[in-house]
Amino acid sequence: MTKIITVSREFGSGGRQIGHLLAERLGIPFYDKELIKMAAEDIDIEEHIFEMYDNAFMEKKEITYTPFSHTYEVPMSDQIFMAQSRVIRRLAQHGPCVIVGRCADMVLKDEQCLNLFFYASFKKRVQRLLELQKLPETETKQMEKRVREIDRKRRDYYQYYTGNEWGKPQNYHLCLDSQKAGMEACLDAAIAYMAHLN
Amino acid sequence: MTKIITVSREFGSGGRQIGHLLAERLGIPFYDKELIKMAAEDIDIEEHIFEMYDNAFMEKKEITYTPFSHTYEVPMSDQIFMAQSRVIRRLAQHGPCVIVGRCADMVLKDEQCLNLFFYASFKKRVQRLLELQKLPETETKQMEKRVREIDRKRRDYYQYYTGNEWGKPQNYHLCLDSQKAGMEACLDAAIAYMAHLN
Numbered sequence: 001m002t003k004i005i006t007v008s009r010e011f012g013s014g015g016r017q018i019g020h021l022l023a024e025r026l027g028i029p030f031y032d033k034e035l036i037k038m039a040a041e042d043i044d045i046e047e048h049i050f051e052m053y054d055n056a057f058m059e060k061k062e063i064t065y066t067p068f069s070h071t072y073e074v075p076m077s078d079q080i081f082m083a084q085s086r087v088i089r090r091l092a093q094h095g096p097c098v099i100v101g102r103c104a105d106m107v108l109k110d111e112q113c114l115n116l117f118f119y120a121s122f123k124k125r126v127q128r129l130l131e132l133q134k135l136p137e138t139e140t141k142q143m144e145k146r147v148r149e150i151d152r153k154r155r156d157y158y159q160y161y162t163g164n165e166w167g168k169p170q171n172y173h174l175c176l177d178s179q180k181a182g183m184e185a186c187l188d189a190a191i192a193y194m195a196h197l198n
Numbered sequence: 199m200t201k202i203i204t205v206s207r208e209f210g211s212g213g214r215q216i217g218h219l220l221a222e223r224l225g226i227p228f229y230d231k232e233l234i235k236m237a238a239e240d241i242d243i244e245e246h247i248f249e250m251y252d253n254a255f256m257e258k259k260e261i262t263y264t265p266f267s268h269t270y271e272v273p274m275s276d277q278i279f280m281a282q283s284r285v286i287r288r289l290a291q292h293g294p295c296v297i298v299g300r301c302a303d304m305v306l307k308d309e310q311c312l313n314l315f316f317y318a319s320f321k322k323r324v325q326r327l328l329e330l331q332k333l334p335e336t337e338t339k340q341m342e343k344r345v346r347e348i349d350r351k352r353r354d355y356y357q358y359y360t361g362n363e364w365g366k367p368q369n370y371h372l373c374l375d376s377q378k379a380g381m382e383a384c385l386d387a388a389i390a391y392m393a394h395l396n
Contacts, residue, residue, distance in 0.1 A: 185394030
């Protein structure tokens with residue numbers, strides 16, 4: 001029986017791509033950045049302002065421009081998270097889908113979901129990203145730095161909004177190395193596991 | 199293609215049982231405590247002395263009785279680990295099998311293996327153990343203490359002998375919650391993943 005599937009992933013692991021393939025294979029919708037747009041509509045903020053706040057959280061910069069500060073008491077980044085969470089819950093009500101990132105596993109913790117976490121060795125992730133972006137080996141150090149940064153941001157974001165540890169197996173049904181056996185292995189394993197979920 | 203499968207598991211997760219079922223399903227040997235006997239033969243130590251040392255490590259007690267101290271320079275517990283590692287490598291050379299515990303994933307890190315880690319929520323593990331041992335609910339606190347202790351010992355053992363973090367997804371191909379979807383789900387997922395391993 002097809003469920004709502006949430007995907008968390010280390011940067012460069014290909015987890016997003018596997019989530020997309022999974023949605024295709026199951027014939028269900030896939031949501032990623034689309035969520036931001038929908039959440040923006042949900043709280044009636046223009047998208048570019050919305051994204052600015054979203055990125056500001058990710059960059060850990062102080063937000064000085066707060067056009068809604070006179071109407072909201074909680075920080076804007078938290079407002080956005082809550083709006084996104086509302087959208088995620090709304091999507092979940094509509095039926096099976098794949099949702100990548102945005103702490104969807106925790107937002108939907110009371111729903112019947114399959115929560116997946118994808119990872120791969122640091123070296124393989126860096127290598128994969130260099131290949132994907134057609135960058136030369138001389139860019140390796142720079143890419144390593146970027147992978148560390150983005151992983152740290154994802155960890156902080158997850159920790160901040162859920163109080164849980166990002167990538168800790170106990171938060172997920174299945175954690176899968178996406179590079180050792182390839183993406184098809186992950187797809188097949190996730191589908192095989194899901195078939196037994198009530 | 200069937201491989202050597204190593205199983206690590208949280209206490210009470212049922213990982214050992216799943217490993218056994220996996221071996222049955224694949225028609226390959228299953229090794230657990232048998233390893234101790236084989237390792238004992240390998241370094242020609244009587245089994246009861248061997249087990250005493252093995253338990254002593256697990257209990258973190260100081261070992262005062264060292265009958266072989268005049269012949270070995272490294273600690274007895276390390277000798278035993280090395281002997282077990284030799285046995286594990288020997289088993290791996292004989293063909294596909296399932297090996298539970300004993301840091302087999304790291305001992306065989308240069309081999310073609312499928313490394314699995316099984317876990318479940320603390321509450322479900324305690325509940326499962328109480329049911330398995332037909333203990334009343336009044337024993338819950340005691341069982342919780344025992345689960346924490348054994349997990350800690352496994353973590354320490356793994357950390358000591360491999361330098362790696364026990365239960366960290368990146369050490370395994372697949373980490374599976376054994377209780378959320380049941381043991382059959384884990385079996386099917388592991389076999390589906392393994393089919394893609396070179």
